[in-house]
Amino acid sequence: MKYFALTAIIAWMFFSAAASPTDLYVATNGNDANPGTQSAPLATITKASQLASPGTTVHVMEGRYNESVVTKASGTAALRITYISNTEHGAIIVGKGFWAWNNTGNYSDVTGFQITGQNSCVGLGLGGSFQGAYKNIVFNPATGCEKAQPRRSRRRSPLRLRYRRSGHRDRVVRTLL
Secondary structure: OHHHHHHHHHHHHHHHHHHOOOEEEEOOOOOOOOOOOOOOOEOOHHHHHHHOOOOOEEEEOOEEEOOOEEEOOOOOOOOOEEEEEOOOOOEEEEEOOOEEEEEOOOOEEEEOOEEEEOOOOEEEEEOOOOOEEEOOEEOOOOOOHHHHOOHHHOOOEEEEEOOOOOOOOOEEEOOEO
């Protein structure tokens, strides 16, 4: 009996771990009340981040997303969270706040987006540890940011790596600013 119980627990742990990575989908015709499947996508990347767990890939379909994206979900060293534009540069993020996209989740990657904003002082902010920004095009069209930003960093910047401490190891690769 003990052997059977131990086998059942090991099998449950194996299948639970194998099933944890998942895919979520976001589309301009989606709805945040949807489950985020390919046939019933979410409407916002922010909502997808709220549903994401370690190992999740958030697929963002081509289109214009008028949202200030806030992503806080953290992955792990083995199971990163990935936000990817399914068509490279086809998903266009148009933020309306100070940040067009503010990503504070650890072990997360942002790949293949166009990021800009109406009045956004920073296009993409990376505020977590072990993050990556790959193959993005980041614009910063805002004016007046010098007054809105903290005194020590009064400059307009399309990309901001925040909370820089030793050990963060963020990577920005082939990202046009």
